[in-house]
Amino acid sequence: MAILNNLINSIRMKIVKTQSLIIDWSLYDKSIFILYLGVLQSLGTLNWYFTSFHLPDTRQWLNEQFFFFRSVICLVTLAVYVMTILLAHHYKNNLYFQKIMPYFSPMLFGGIMIYSGYTIGIYNPVTLAGYVSIFLVGLVLYDRKIIYFVIIPVTIYILVMCYYTTVHHLPYAPVFSEKLNHSLFYKNQFWVTSMVFLYLPIFVVCILLFELLLWQWRSRENQYELFSKIDFLTGVYNRRYIDVVIQNLIKKQRPYSLILLDLDFFKNVNDVHGHATGDRVLKRIAEVLVLNMREDDIVGRFGGEEFILLLPNQTLQQAIDIAECCRSQIEKENIAISPTKQLKISASFGVATSQADTREDIVSYADEALYRAKALGRNQVQFKQKHTFDEQ
Structure with missing residues (x-):
């Protein structure tokens, strides 16, 4: 419990303190931040999946044969995120970890997000919107070379899934039942609600993150403007x-x-x-x-x-x-x-x-x-x- 409190306090201090702007974090810290977002996303997915499966009105729209497999994948995904976070904190001074984490973390996050998108439909707007949103946030947070190192294989991953789904080598939206997949998605209240629920956290996080970055940018600009007026030693004007x-x-x-x-x-x-x-x-x-x-x-x-x-x-x-x-x-x-x-x-x-x-x-x-x-x-x-x- 003490470890968890320390981690929460550490995150809060990094975000709130204007002297420690997110845009000025090290790539290693940004990588850990992405892993925490992955944990939150995984918990949200698990909550939606288990709740929907155990409610009589919504269970009919889910693929019961796929439930066990997808549940295991969700739990494994959550465990991988948590384990990676613990290792990242434990080996934060290790040079090898410092080199690989900025590449591994967004690659892991991107791969899991795209697989999750495949399970609910690789073509649907939520998957595509999530892909674009995460890509834009990555461009703001990360060096260009790292983002393109990640986005190229992730994009190839998407295209391969789209192809195999099109030729019916992979089922489309395996989470959902045949009854739902052969109906008009947009007229199904459960499908619409699910898409909103699954995409909303991504959208909210992106908006909050962009707003936070803009606020910190403005704050830093105000500080620079103030520093240009103030004598550093005495605190009076220069x-x-x-x-x-x-x-x-x-x-x-x-x-x-x-x-x-x-x-x-x-x-x-x-x-x-x-x-x-x-x-x-x-x-x-x-x-x-x-x-x-x-x-x-x-x-x-x-x-x-x-x-x-x-x-x-x-x-x-x-x-x-x-x-x-x-x-x-x-x-x-x-x-x-x-x-x-x-x-x-x-x-x-x-x-x-x-x-x-x-x-x-x-x-x-x-x-x-x-x-x-x-x-x-x-x-x-x-x-x-x-x-x-x-x-x-």
């Missing part, structure tokens, strides 16, 4: 995204202010305490800046130990006040670098507003103000307009 936002503000002619800040003597932090400590300092400073921003304000890492604050619809005095608040909060920070040692840090700020004509202008003005703040002793706020400096 320079590229800040540039895009500034260009949008300029295009919409919205007023904004911009603050550049640089951590004072940060090189000494890396040289004396190591880069791991430097990274910890950058992360904490980013958190302090975010905590002091409005909802519409944007915090970004401009590069190295330099950060940028973008403040839409903020006046000059508001921007200076925010810069001073951030400076004060950073100065008060005690960043733990060991259980007994804390590090103090300070930052210099340069402020500019959208009175500048272009994105390059406002960044240049904020940068000049920042360097003026450093030249005047660091740990202070400076503001630059087109031709003048202001000091806070």
Whole structure:
């Protein structure tokens, strides 16, 4: 029971976690997944077959002489699936299994599905629709070379069965009784219901799988889009995204202010305490800046130990006040670098507003103000307009 629970939890985690997309699974994991689908399909077939045979109203439509043989085949099929799954989990680190499973698993699944299709009628729409559905899912999940390696012999298998059925060397739809096979299938409620019941799981699995893959693809695209905006270390926006936002503000002619800040003597932090400590300092400073921003304000890492604050619809005095608040909060920070040692840090700020004509202008003005703040002793706020400096 514990083993079964572990397997179920493993499958659930692989499917639900967006960090572990089905399309990114190894071929080995996809092969095991197909075997689980085979188990579910076999259980569904057994349920339909035994239930139909033991109900008085439906038993008349089944071939009683074929029942024992088909039942044994169904049980053997289920046992083969289960045994293969157990072996696949047990030998998952075996190189030989890793090589053969991506080919063996879909070949087994395809062969069993086609044989099952033959028993209910190799020509009927359900068999053909199942063949097409499984082929399409295979193209999505697997490498092309593996799918064509499997689909070619499976297709030949279908054609051979079709031929021998046509020349009456094989019975058509041996599961069903002669009474049903010599009647109009589409007018027989049991046949129609059976086709729906047998094909519905394939259809539902295909739809759910495609929907899941599309959802995970969208999720991954959203993650990629987010990663293209975010600085990996600090979790704030990166320079590229800040540039895009500034260009949008300029295009919409919205007023904004911009603050550049640089951590004072940060090189000494890396040289004396190591880069791991430097990274910890950058992360904490980013958190302090975010905590002091409005909802519409944007915090970004401009590069190295330099950060940028973008403040839409903020006046000059508001921007200076925010810069001073951030400076004060950073100065008060005690960043733990060991259980007994804390590090103090300070930052210099340069402020500019959208009175500048272009994105390059406002960044240049904020940068000049920042360097003026450093030249005047660091740990202070400076503001630059087109031709003048202001000091806070």
